[in-house]
Structures are given as structure tokens and as C-alpha cells.
Amino acid sequence: xxxxxxxxxxxxxxxxxxxxxxxxxxxxxxxxxxxxxxxxxxxxxxxxxxxxxxxxxxxxxxxxxxxxxxxxxxxxxxxxxxxxxxxxxxxxxxxxxxxxxxxxxxxxxxxxxxxxxxxxxxxxxxxxxxxxxxxxxxxxxxxxxxxxxxxxxxxxxxxxxxxxxxxxxxxxxxxxxxxxxxxxxxxxxxxxxxxxxxxxxxxxxxxxxxxxxxxxxxxxxxxxxxxxxxxxxxxxxxxxxxxxx
Numbered sequence: 001x002x003x004x005x006x007x008x009x010x011x012x013x014x015x016x017x018x019x020x021x022x023x024x025x026x027x028x029x030x031x032x033x034x035x036x037x038x039x040x041x042x043x044x045x046x047x048x049x050x051x052x053x054x055x056x057x058x059x060x061x062x063x064x065x066x067x068x069x070x071x072x073x074x075x076x077x078x079x080x081x082x083x084x085x086x087x088x089x090x091x092x093x094x095x096x097x098x099x100x101x102x103x104x105x106x107x108x109x110x111x112x113x114x115x116x117x118x119x120x121x122x123x124x125x126x127x128x129x130x131x132x133x134x135x136x137x138x139x140x141x142x143x144x145x146x147x148x149x150x151x152x153x154x155x156x157x158x159x160x161x162x163x164x165x166x167x168x169x170x171x172x173x174x175x176x177x178x179x180x181x182x183x184x185x186x187x188x189x190x191x192x193x194x195x196x197x198x199x200x201x202x203x204x205x206x207x208x209x210x211x212x213x214x215x216x217x218x219x220x221x222x223x224x225x226x227x228x229x230x231x232x233x234x235x236x237x238x239x240x241x242x243x244x245x
Contacts, residue, residue: 006030035061071226081204081232082106082177088202089175089237090140098143100166102194103177103235108144109133117169118145121158125149145171152187159190163197172240174198178206178233195236202237206230 006027013023039058046054078084082103089099089108101108107129110118115134119126126134127149133141152159166174174194181188207228 068222068225075228075231078230081206081230081235083232084204084230085175085177085202085235085237088204089142089173093142093173095140096143097173098169098171099145099173099175100171100194101144101146101148101175102191103175104148104179104233106148106175106177107146108175109138109141110144110146111141112137114143114145118150122150122155124154125151144175152185152190156186159186162190163193166194166197166240173201174236174238174240176236176238178235194238198238198240200236201239204230204232204235206232206234 009027010024017023039054043051043054082105085103086106086108093099096111099108110130110133112134115126115130118130119134130146132138150158158165174197176191176194179188179191181191207224207230
């Protein structure tokens with residue numbers, strides 16, 4: 001019965017909603033109950049001299065799961081590298097600072113002028129938050145050009161000439177988050193170009209493994225998980241000024 005339920009649950013998400021790792025999280029309590037019930041029955045069937053081995057194996061499994069839970073809580077408390085970088089910028093850089101934001105799923109609060117600049121590059125890249133900031137001034141905003149919604153399909157020329165664009169528009173900083181692109185991507189070349197400009201001012205060390213992504217719910221293998229210092233990609237604050245702050 002339990003196997004039918006588990007397979008049915010997974011099948012629904014796989015064939016109807018497109019399966020993602022995070023959907024299986026709701027099955028973990030059930031897996032824990034089944035594992036505990038199985039261990040208890042194994043304990044009853046074993047002779048006294050073998051029960052110590054069952055206790056050791058059960059205890060080791062519990063300690064491993066507890067260590068994983070503590071590690072995950074620790075990572076969540078530290079927060080994603082992109083959020084750490086954004087908080088650092090908000091605390092250390094003055095308003096109106098000109099910043100290129102080139103990081104997956106990341107944006108800074110932008111001035112109306114910055115939103116209008118983004119609109120000129122690719123009008124379809126604007127989201128509701130962008131439209132709100134274009135029409136209303138928000139507290140602690142920067143002249144931030146948020147690139148994560150600007151696609152290379154519609155703005156290939158922009159990405160091909162991004163170094164010249166950054167220099168001509170006198171941007172002062174680059175908020176750069178490591179991202180994995182498809183082969184021969186113009187956006188990847190643009191990210192590489194941005195990474196070679198200026199001087200790294202602040203580095204937030206995250207994961208270099210493409211299979212380990214908190215955003216998509218993929219946690220990689222257990223070895224990578226325990227080695228991780230921060231969730232999120234490697235993130236850099238790059239100063240384009242001659243003298244960094």
C-alpha cells in the first residue's frame with residue numbers, strides 16, 4: 001500500500017507538474033516512519049548477540065541525519081551568497097551608486113533612471129517590480145542595471161559590447177554571481193568579460209558545483225553538502241574605481 005502511494009505521488013508530479021527534487025520533501029517523514037518500523041521489526045527478529053549491530057547501524061543513521069539537519073540549518077542562517085552580497089552593498093555603498101547586477105535571480109532596488117535604461121535595452125525584460133520602481137521612488141535605491149531578465153536572444157548586441165557599455169555609462173561596481181550557461185552563450189562570454197574588469201572588492205564564497213543549487217532544490221552529493229560554506233553561487237563585488245573603497 002505504501003509503495004502504491006509513494007509511486008503514485010511521484011508519478012503525479014512527474015507527469016503533470018514536472019518532477020523536481022523538492023516535491024519529494026513531503027515524503028521524507030513517511031520514509032522516516034517506514035525506516036523506523038523496519039528497523040524495529042529487524043530488531044525483534046534478530047538474536048540478542050546481533051541486536052547490538054542493529055543498534056549501532058540505527059544510531060549511525062540517526063547521527064548522520066541529525067548532522068545533515070544541523071548543517072542545513074547553519075547554511076540557512078548564513079543565507080544565500082547573493083543575499084549576503086546585496087546586504088553588504090546596501091550597508092556600504094551610497095544611494096545612486098551605478099552598479100551592474102549580473103547574477104542569477106538577483107536584483108537590487110533601482111532608481112527610475114536605471115529602470116528606463118533597462119527598458120531601452122529590452123522592454124520585455126521589465127517585471128512588475130521594475131515597473132513599480134520606474135513610477136515610484138523607493139528608499140535606498142541604486143542606479144542598478146539588473147541583467148538577469150535581459151535575454152541574449154533579444155539583446156545579443158548588448159552582451160557582445162558589454163565592456164564598452166559599462167565604460168561609456170561610467171558604472172562604478174559590478175555585482176557578479178557565478179552562473180552556468182549553455183555552450184557558446186553570448187551571456188557567458190559577457191559574464192567572463194565582466195569578471196575581468198576592475199578589482200574584486202568583496203568575495204562571497206559559495207558552491208562551484210552546477211548540480212548543487214538551493215534554488216532548484218538540488219543538494220548534490222553528501223560530500224559536497226558538508227563542504228559547502230554558503231548556499232548560492234560564488235558571488236563577487238567588483239570595483240571599477242581606480243581606488244577601491
